[in-house]
Amino acid sequence: MRPEDERPPVVAFSDRVAAAVELKRSQLVVGLDPRIDLLPVELRGEAVGGREAAAAAVERFCKGIIDAVAPYVVAVKPQVAFFEALGSDGWRALESVSRYAAEIGLLVIADAKRGDIGSTARAYAAAFLEPRGAEPPLADALTVNPYLGGDSMDPFLSACRNHGAGLFVLVRTSNAGGRDLQDAVLSDGTPVWRHVAGLVAEWGADLTGERGMSSVGAVVGATVPRVIGDARRTMPQAIILLPGVGAQGATPADVARAFTSGPASALDNASRSVIYAYRDGEDDWRAAAGHEAARLTAETWAASGW
Amino acid sequence: MRPEDERPPVVAFSDRVAAAVELKRSQLVVGLDPRIDLLPVELRGEAVGGREAAAAAVERFCKGIIDAVAPYVVAVKPQVAFFEALGSDGWRALESVSRYAAEIGLLVIADAKRGDIGSTARAYAAAFLEPRGAEPPLADALTVNPYLGGDSMDPFLSACRNHGAGLFVLVRTSNAGGRDLQDAVLSDGTPVWRHVAGLVAEWGADLTGERGMSSVGAVVGATVPRVIGDARRTMPQAIILLPGVGAQGATPADVARAFTSGPASALDNASRSVIYAYRDGEDDWRAAAGHEAARLTAETWAASGW
Secondary structure (H helix, E strand, O other): OOOOOOOOOOOOHHHHHHHHHHHHOOOEEEEEOOOHHHOOHHHHHHHOOOHHHHHHHHHHHHHHHHHHHOOOOOEEEEEHHHHHOOHHHHHHHHHHHHHHHHHOOOEEEEEEEEOOOHHHHHHHHHHHHOOEOOEOOOOOEEEEOHHHOHHHHHHHHHHHHHHOOEEEEEEEOOOOOHHHHHOOEEOOOOEHHHHHHHHHHHHOOOOEOOOOOEEEEEEEOOOOHHHHHHHHHHOOOEEEEEEOEOOOOEOHHHHHHHHHHOOOOEEEEEOHHHHOHHHHOOOOHHHHHHHHHHHHHHHHHHHHOO | OOOOOOOOOOOOHHHHHHHHHHHHOOOEEEEEOOOHHHOOHHHHHHOOOOHHHHHHHHHHHHHHHHHHHOOOOOEEEEEHHHHHOOHHHHHHHHHHHHHHHHHOOOEEEEEEEEOOOHHHHHHHHHHHHOOEOOEOOOOOEEEEOHHHOHHHHHHHHHHHHHHOOEEEEEEEOOOOOHHHHHOOEEOOOOEHHHHHHHHHHHHOOOOEOOOOOEEEEEEEOOOOHHHHHHHHHHOOOEEEEEEOEOOOOEOHHHHHHHHHHOOOOEEEEEOHHHHOHHHHOOOOHHHHHHHHHHHHHHHHHHHHOO
16 A cells, blocks of 8 residues: 555454444444344334335334444344345345444444355455445445355455455354254364364454454354353454344353453344343333343443453 | 145146256256456446446346346356345346246246354245245245254245245355365264265255155255265255356266266256356357357256266
């Protein structure tokens, strides 16, 4: 880069996470999993009448949740599948919701679990992590699937380097079927998931920010606590995204050991337990989400030991 | 199902493939990988002016290719990443292109490599493989990633059972990085990809059609011929989708051993070598694609030994 270059310097995703964690004293990410059948009744009514109406209801719901949880969370994580289930109308809602979250200062992690080869991976990087003409990227970070190996990661790693993007690579997922492949044991005694963790450490080695963490993070299910400490040791610089807090059963205490690399070295992800909190009480749906986010944030912060 | 039920019986995806293969004497699938920078100059010009214009150009290109190759191929395989790179406008083009292909009688394999857990996998199945209100499914079959294991497959398997959908599970991909995880050797001496092949055989065991093939197929890169025979033996009932023919270097002869379970037991996939064939000659882009599809179809049929 020439010294007179006008482009602002790229701030590493991991440093942006660290700044947000310190500012908000929060390590919480709220997942946006908009299921029509779980929407508050007023929005479920609006969603009748085809996919365009459903997408509009989803958009209103997500924006309401974002407003409610914004003071307490560092990021939102739209689950792309629920938008895609509404086709191009859903994608338009995803774009609008992501823009809205970014405008009010939240990081956006697109949960899309993409993974492909060569020019196709390049296209996914462009879709999610690169500026779109005059518009900013759709998301700050993306979840990706490691099954296709290192060269399938290259375009995403370039987006980290050139645009300050982040990645969360699936390492050990929170579902029962995670065992089928991820827990298979290699000839050297390493389970597949730890082999992948080693690859994650390698892929992210030269993408560390000023705070020492890498922009290449990992997804490790909070429902398998025995794995978390081991994952932390194998990937000391990876930000660990921990789904499974809340609705899937894990508690923040289960996952405290993920935070041993620093206050911004892991993120708790709660989705349904926050966004559908209204179903367990008498609060307005927005208020219920805000209360639950505030509660989980405080609980996580305390449990993280920072 | 009650005897008086009015719903037409579900025809297994594998039987639909077999019927198309016999009718057309073809085992060719043409991939639709619309890259703006490779489009014919007339369309590249139209694509200038933002994503909506680019999506319109992509739609025209794909429909032109579909018209040209329709007599020679059993299916088209839109690569979803290239549409997603154009955001919601791209998704609208994907919907339009898929509908067009279905209307002129081609099977549509959405190459999206999706994979997620629980209700999220459910949403992906709805997005790609299930009727959308009064409209038919976006695609007849979907490529999926096995990293999340058996329960992540369940919603897709249900779509196979209830809607005659098909799956192609990534087993061994054609890229160099496929080695990083897929070739890792398990403690019993099995490479990871063959372990996955075993899972594919299991997942598809009760989804066989009248011709004996399963609706749960597999992706095995045609660039790793030594793997193909082994994959065939491990998954005798899986339709093997073979990317890598053409631009990626494999020849139909390399892959003939995939066809030992029957003429419709494998599908050769060529993408760039067909849709961008015009770049190597003086033909109109549609004519060039048609000629190359016809040539590859005949070559594959001869090499398959049927």
